[in-house]
Amino acid sequence: xxxxxxxxxxxxxxxxxxxxxxxxxxxxxxxxxxxxxxxxxxxxxxxxxxxxxxxxxxxxxxxxxxxxxxxxxxxxxxxxxxxxxxxxxxxxxxxxxxxxxxxxxxxxxxxxxxxxxxxxxxxxxxxxxxxxxxxxxxxxxxxxxxxxxxxxxxxxxxxxxxxxxxxxxxxxxxxxxxxxxxxxxxxxxxxxxxxxxxxxxxxxxxxxxxxxxxxxxxxxxxxxxxxxxxxxxxxxxxxxxxxxxxxxxxxxxxxxxxxxxxxxxxxxxxxxxxxxxxxxxxxxxxxxxxxxxxxxxxxxxxxxxxxxxxxxxxxxxxxxxxxxxxxxxxxxxxxxxxxxxxxxxxxxxxxxxxxxxxxxxxxxxxxxxxxxxxx
Amino acid sequence: xxxxxxxxxxxxxxxxxxxxxxxxxxxxxxxxxxxxxxxxxxxxxxxxxxxxxxxxxxxxxxxxxxxxxxxxxxxxxxxxxxxxxxxxxxxxxxxxxxxxxxxxxxxxxxxxxxxxxxxxxxxxxxxxxxxxxxxxxxxxxxxxxxxxxxxxxxxxxxxxxxxxxxxxxxxxxxxxxxxxxxxxxxxxxxxxxxxxxxxxxxxxxxxxxxxxxxxxxxxxxxxxxxxxxxxxxxxxxxxxxxxxxxxxxxxxxxxxxxxxxxxxxxxxxxxxxxxxxxxxxxxxxxxxxxxxxxxxxxxxxxxxxxxxxxxxxxxxxxxxxxxxxxxxxxxxxxxxxxxxxxxxxxxxxx
Numbered sequence: 192x193x194x195x196x197x198x199x200x201x202x203x204x205x206x207x208x209x210x211x212x213x214x215x216x217x218x219x220x221x222x223x224x225x226x227x228x229x230x231x232x233x234x235x236x237x238x239x240x241x242x243x244x245x246x247x248x249x250x251x252x253x254x255x256x257x258x259x260x261x262x263x264x265x266x267x268x269x270x271x272x273x274x275x276x277x278x279x280x281x282x283x284x285x286x287x288x289x290x291x292x293x294x295x296x297x298x299x300x301x302x303x304x305x306x307x308x309x310x311x312x313x314x315x316x317x318x319x320x321x322x323x324x325x326x327x328x329x330x331x332x333x334x335x336x337x338x339x340x341x342x343x344x345x346x347x348x349x350x351x352x353x354x355x356x357x358x359x360x361x362x363x364x365x366x367x368x369x370x371x372x373x374x375x376x377x378x379x380x381x382x383x384x385x386x387x388x389x390x391x392x393x394x395x396x397x398x399x400x401x402x403x404x405x406x407x408x409x410x411x412x413x414x415x416x417x418x419x420x421x422x423x424x425x426x427x428x429x430x431x432x433x434x435x436x437x438x439x440x441x442x443x444x445x446x447x448x449x450x451x452x453x454x455x456x457x458x459x460x461x462x463x464x465x466x467x468x469x470x471x472x473x474x475x476x477x478x479x480x481x482x483x484x485x486x487x488x489x490x491x492x493x494x495x496x497x498x499x500x501x502x503x504x505x506x507x508x509x510x511x512x513x514x515x516x517x518x519x520x521x522x523x524x525x526x527x528x529x530x531x532x533x534x535x536x537x538x539x540x541x542x543x544x545x546x547x548x549x550x551x552x553x554x555x556x557x558x559x560x561x562x563x564x565x566x
Numbered sequence: 567x568x569x570x571x572x573x574x575x576x577x578x579x580x581x582x583x584x585x586x587x588x589x590x591x592x593x594x595x596x597x598x599x600x601x602x603x604x605x606x607x608x609x610x611x612x613x614x615x616x617x618x619x620x621x622x623x624x625x626x627x628x629x630x631x632x633x634x635x636x637x638x639x640x641x642x643x644x645x646x647x648x649x650x651x652x653x654x655x656x657x658x659x660x661x662x663x664x665x666x667x668x669x670x671x672x673x674x675x676x677x678x679x680x681x682x683x684x685x686x687x688x689x690x691x692x693x694x695x696x697x698x699x700x701x702x703x704x705x706x707x708x709x710x711x712x713x714x715x716x717x718x719x720x721x722x723x724x725x726x727x728x729x730x731x732x733x734x735x736x737x738x739x740x741x742x743x744x745x746x747x748x749x750x751x752x753x754x755x756x757x758x759x760x761x762x763x764x765x766x767x768x769x770x771x772x773x774x775x776x777x778x779x780x781x782x783x784x785x786x787x788x789x790x791x792x793x794x795x796x797x798x799x800x801x802x803x804x805x806x807x808x809x810x811x812x813x814x815x816x817x818x819x820x821x822x823x824x825x826x827x828x829x830x831x832x833x834x835x836x837x838x839x840x841x842x843x844x845x846x847x848x849x850x851x852x853x854x855x856x857x858x859x860x861x862x863x864x865x866x867x868x869x870x871x872x873x874x875x876x877x878x879x880x881x882x883x884x885x886x887x888x889x890x891x892x893x894x895x896x897x898x899x900x901x902x903x904x905x906x907x908x909x910x911x912x913x914x915x916x
Contacts, residue, residue, distance in 0.1 A: 201576070201597060201600075202597055236902050239596040239597075242596050243594075243597075468896060471857065471860050471901060472857030472860040472861045473864075473900065474900070476861065499857075502858050503858065503861075505826055505827050506827050506858070509594075543826070
C-alpha cells in the first residue's frame with residue numbers, strides 16, 4: 192500500500208487513473224514485476240505514467256547521472272554464415288559488398304586515433320566461415336600491443352560460440368584464451384529475441400537463445416562482465432519481448448554479470464524484412480521504460496543513440512535510461528540498415544544532450560567506473 | 567503534496583506568467599506531459615490526430631530583412647535570387663491538387679521592388695485553381711503596407727478582395743523586441759506582428775501563430791510570447807492553432823546549440839497548458855523528426871501539421887525530414903490515434 196498522505200502526489204493520482212497503481216506499489220516497495228505486469232505496461236498509452244514509474248527506478252539506481260563513454264567501433268568483417276533476415280550488414284563471402292579487415296588494417300584504425308582519450312574499442316563482426324581461431328587471438332594481442340591501456344569489449348556471445356567451434360575448443364577455454372590475449376568484456380549483441388519461433392523464422396542459423404544465455408553465464412562465472420540486448424520492432428509479439436526480458440532477469444539472478452541492457456530498434460531498410468515499418472517513437476521509449484521496470488537486477492539501461500537517434504535517446508533519459516553509449520566512430524551495422532544518424536557525436540554534443548535533459552553527464556569506462564563527472 | 571500550480575491547472579483555472587515560469591523551472595517532464603495531455607483531451611476529446619495536405623510555396627527568396635537565424639534568404643544584390651513565375655506557380659498547384667492537397671501555404675522574402683499589385687495578381691491567379699490560400703505572414707503584410715503606403719487594414723482588404731483565405735503565423739519568432747532587435751532587426755516589431763493578426767481577425771480571416779525558440783531568448787521571453795498571443799486570442803478568437811518549433815542553427819548567422827527534444831516537449835506542454843484559449847497545437851515533425859512528433863502527441867499536440875509537399879526554409883538549414891500522407895497516417899496510428907485529414911480551419915475532410 193502507498194504511504195499515507197502520498198495519495199496527494201499528482202503523478203500517483205495519474206497512475207491510479209491509468210489503472211497501474213498495483214504495479215506502481217510493487218515498484219516502490221521493490222517487489223518484482225510479473226510477466227502479466229510487463230504486458231500491461233507495454234499496452235498502456237499513459238506514456239507519462241509509464242515514464243514516471245521507470246524514471247523513479249532509474250533515479251533510485253543511478254541518481255541524476257547519465258553516462259557516456261569515449262569509444263571506437265571496429266566491425267572487422269561483414270562476412271557471415273548466419274545471414275539473419277533482419278540484418279543489412281552480413282554478406283556471403285564473394286559478395287560485392289563483403290569485406291574483411293586484416294589485423295594490420297585494424298591496427299591502422301587504432302593508430303589513427305592514438306591521440307584521442309579513447310577508453311574502449313568495441314569490436315563486433317560476422318560469423319566468418321574461414322577465419323582461423325588465431326585471427327581473433329592475434330587481433331586482441333595486436334591491439335593491446337599498440338594501445339595497452341584500452342579496454343577491449345569484443346565478440347558477442349554468438350561470435351564467441353563461433354570462435355570456439357572454429358578452434359575446436361570449449362567456451363571456457365576459448366574465453367580463457369581470449370581474455371589472456373586482451374579481451375576485457377563482452378558486448379550484448381546477438382541476443383535478438385530469444386524465442387525459438389522468432390529465431391526459426393528470422394535467423395535459423397544463429398546460436399539459439401538458450402545457448403546465448405549459456406555463453407553469457409559461462410563468461411560471468413569466469414569473472415567477465417557483459418551486456419545484453421533485444422532487437423524489437425520486427426515480427427515479435429509483446430509476450431515474446433517480456434519472455435526475453437524475464438530470461439535475462441533470471442540469468443542475472445544467477446550470475447550478476449550483466450552490466451547493461453540495450454533495447455535495439457529494428458531498422459528494416461536493406462534487410463529482407465524491408466516491408467516492415469520502422470519503429471515508432473512511442474515504441475522506442477516504451478521498450479526503454481518497460482525494460483527498466485522489469486530488469487530490476489540490471490544496474491544500467493542504455494539508450495543507444497546510433498539506433499534511436501540523439502533526440503529519442505535524450506528523451507529516454509527521462510524514461511528509464513541512464514546511458515547514451517559513446518562517441519562511436521565508424522559504426523557500420525546500423526548504418527547499413529539505413530540509420531540516418533551521424534557517425535559520431537562529440538563529447539560536447541553528448542554533454543549538451545544530457546545537461547539539457549536536466550541530468551549530470553558522467554564519462555565512464557566500459558565497466559561503469561566514473562572517469563569524469565561534468566558539472 | 568500537489569504544488570499549488572498543478573492543483574490550479576487540474577481545476578481548469580488559467581495560470582499567469584509567474585506560474586508558467588514555475589512550470590519551466592520546477593516541474594518534471596512527466597507531470598507537464600500529463601497536464602498538457604489532459605487539457606488536449608478536454609479541448610479535443612476524440613482520439614483523433616489531424617493533418618493537412620498542402621504545399622509550402624516560397625514565391626521568392628529575395629529578402630531585405632536579412633534575419634540572422636535564416637538560412638533561406640538571398641540579399642537583393644546577391645546572386646541566386648529568384649521570383650517564381652505564374653507558370654511555375656501553376657505547375658506546383660496542379661501537383662498539389664493531384665496529391666489531394668487542399669491548400670497552398672504561400673510565403674516569401676520581403677522583395678524590395680515588387681508592387682502590391684503583383685501580390686494581388688498572384689492571389690487571383692492561385693485562387694483561379696479553386697484551392698485554399700493560406701498566405702503572407704505578418705512581416706510580409708507590413709512590408710506590403712510600406713511599399714504601397716496603404717494601411718495594414720487596406721492591404722488586407724485588397725488581398726482578401728483578391729481571394730486570400732487565411733494568414734500563416736510565421737515571422738512571430740519571439741514577440742519581444744529586445745530579442746527581435748538582435749536576430750531580426752529589420753523585421754516587423756512584436757506589436758506590428760500582433761497588429762496585423764488583430765486586423766486580420768477583425769476582417770474575418772483565421773490565422774495561426776508560431777514561436778521559434780531555442781536561440782538567444784530567455785524562458786521569460788518565451789512566456790511573454792505566449793502571454794501576448796493569449797491576450798490577443800481573448801480579444802479576437804481568430805487563431806486556429808499554435809505551432810512552436812525550435813530554431814535550426816545550421817547555415818545561419820547565429821551560433822548556438824539547437825534546442826533539444828527535451829526542451830521541445832517541455833515547451834510544447836507548457837504552451838498547451840498556458841494557451842487555454844487555443845483549440846489546437848501542432849507537432850513539428852519537420853524540425854523534430856517523426857518519432858519526437860509521435861511522442862509530442864502525448865505532450866499536448868493534437869495535430870501532425872502538414873505533409874509539406876515542398877519545404878524549403880528548414881531544409882536550407884540542413885534539416886530534411888520527408889513524410890508522405892501515407893507515412894503520416896501510419897505514424898499517427900502507431901500511437902493509437904485515428905488520422906484525419908483537415909482543412910486550415912480544422913474542419914475534417916470527409
